[in-house]
Amino acid sequence: MAQNILQKVIEEHLVSGTMEPGEGITYRIDQVLLQDATGTMAWMEFEQLERDRVQVPLVLQYIDHNMIQLDHKNPDDHFFLQTCAARYGAVFSRPGNGISHYVNLERFDRPHATLVGSDSHTTTAGAMGMAALGIGGMDAAVVMAGEPFDLQYPTQVRVVLENELRPWVSAKDVILEMLRRLTVKGGINKAYIFDGDGVSTLAVPQRATICNMILEVGATFGIFPADQRTREFLEAQERPDHFRELQPDDGAPYEEELVIDLAALEPLIAKPRNPDNVVPVREVAGTKVAQVCVGSSVNSSYEDLAIPAFIVKNGGGVSEWLDMTVSPGSRQALNMINETGVLADYIAAGARLLEVACGPCVGMGAAPPSGQPSVRTMNRNFQGRSGTQDDYVYLASPEVAGATALKGVITDPRDLGMDYPAIKAPKPVTDDFMLIWPPEPEEAGRVEVMRGPNIKPPPVPPDLPDALEGRVLIVLPDNISTGSMSPDGVIVMAERSNIPAISEYCFRKEDPEFVPRAKEWGGGFIVGGDNYGQGSSREHAALAPLQLGVRAVFAKGFHRIHRRNLINNGIVPILIEDDVYSKAAIGQEWRLPRIREEIRSGRTTFTLDMEGQEFTVRNDLGPHEREQLLAGGLLRYLKARTEGPS
Ligand code: MIC
Secondary structure (H helix, E strand, O other): OOOOHHHHHHHHHEEEOOOOOOOEEEEOOOEEEEOHHHHHHHHHHHHHOOOOOOOOOEEEEEOOOOOOOOOOHHHHHHHHHHHHHHHHOOEEEOOOOEOHHHHHHHHOOOOOOEEEEOOHHHHHHHHHOOEEEEOOHHHHHHHHOOOOEEEEOOEEEEEEEEOOOOOOOOHHHHHHHHHHHHOOOOOOOEEEEEEOOOHHHOOHHHHHHHHHHHHHHOOOEEEOOEOHHHHHHHHHOOOHHHOOOEOOOOOOOOOEEEEEEHHHOOOEEEOOOOOOOEEEHHHHOOOEOOEEEEEOOOOOOHHHHHHHHHHHHHHOOOOOOOEEEEEOOEHHHHHHHHHHOHHHHHHHHOOEEOOOOOHHHHOOOOOOOOOOEEEEOOOOOOOOOOOOOOOEEEEEOHHHHHHHHHHOEOOOHHHHOOOOOOOOOOOOOOOOOOEEOOOOHHHHOOOOOOOOOOOOOOOOOOOOOOOEEEEEEEEOOOOOEHHHHOOOOHHHHOOOOOHHHHHHHOOOOOOOOHHHHHHHOOOEEEEEOOOEOEOOOOOHHHHHHHHOOEEEEEEOOEOHHHHHHHHHOOOEEEEOOHHHHOOOOOOOEEEEOOHHHHHHOOOOEEEEEEOOEEEEEEOOOOHHHHHHHHHOOHHHHHHHHHHOOO
């Protein structure tokens, strides 16, 4: 039977289930990627599973997020991660080596492989013809312990790319166009499978830009074929043996289709404060800007860095009213800009070079001034993510960022009157990676895991009682990102290994009384709108509410990763409609009188008692998810399974 490229990759790894949209499947994972901000929890969860060594062929521990060492916390975490990697058999990528997704693309991604990562932008590897997706730390731990990964098989969307991008229009505009059309929730439980004659016009780093931000439409996967361009990329990386062609069969099946004429696109920009708030650049041209940031996991390949440098150098330097930062995605990209003079161009033009890391994208330094627009080549612009509460972050291509840095106001690069430069990447340096390979098992067994004083084990979910009752703690609008439960920025992110400490920041932006209220009322319920928990994979967004006694979240819809993080941590995700949402108010007493029995019996509805009035609410729990909730979360479920009935 004819197959599309996602079906081909998954089938090679399939353990159980059928590849039908909405069906549960389990499949084998070849690679696991961890980063530092989510990795400490993942390793502590792995330790609870009591394995001596990771059970997947390749686990990679990157240090790329929490790079600012204000005090002992981040360096202690890095040390912990390095010792965990050595103790349990993971490759350790040292700080300074680069952003996980870029380094993985350069050194480890290979067509036909499967990858999961404790970072939502793990989808980036789809650029290499991989089935790659972001998951929570606990799911990563479980995969590392040797369990196959289970997933609801997504709806398959064929994205037909036609023609070729015009000068000054870039891959970033392709994904911004998708966000414009689909919105941040249009892609939930969907896989975007790229096809069409436009595919061959895009090099692997351009494909990576699209796959990175495919998560922003809520998608499970984005995946490109592995073709001649993939082969060229792998040859340049001196990994030609890793190439394996991946093409769809004639007549391959898809449930939906989306056509994008690359030649019809123009420079686009996402206005504050959601990535789908997309308009043509010309609509906001002339807006005064205080800051331009180039880099992040979405746009920091050599080509992405060379374009803005060309513009600011040839245009006469960075505008005097504006602060421009540049953070290369990898040590390889840094070497390349150094070798070709791009770095010297930036310095001469007045830009600031930042560390090779995620940097300003997660508010790790370079916070913008209050109330002042910042134009970034990054992937998210949720309020406060930059580190400044009153921020106005715009997302755009390197071309738009360069033009804006030059002019000091948002500028359509086509209006610069410059010829579009023919950027050709030099041969990359492929032997200068700061990777530390794990020792042999015997030696690894002697490695001591170093735990700094801020590293605390995650809270354990309590048993699910027959009935759940509590008060409504907060009522939230649509599209609440995980940055609301576990904020970005230097101060809060340094608490990623300490759930009691990080829970103090939960919903601080929305309601500074949330935490005191949750403590006073001994927990309660959260009520949200649609696409609740969009954005990052950080399981802290579920662990912080768990710490505060939250046992169920009621929402009109959930983002895939966060929904799973809630279940993993024993919190019940409950679907509501307007009848319930519109009546919800802080302080109401809600009761789920038969929750345990309703979960156990497989019912897709729950009974909700709202202050004496009865409502029927829904759930979309699969059989495994029900078992996990009944057991008190994923780890307790796995332990009970191993230990057997007591
Ligand atoms: C992000 O871009 O939001 C992050 C920071 O990379 C997160 C991971 C995290 O919160 O540590 C993600 O995308 O999953």
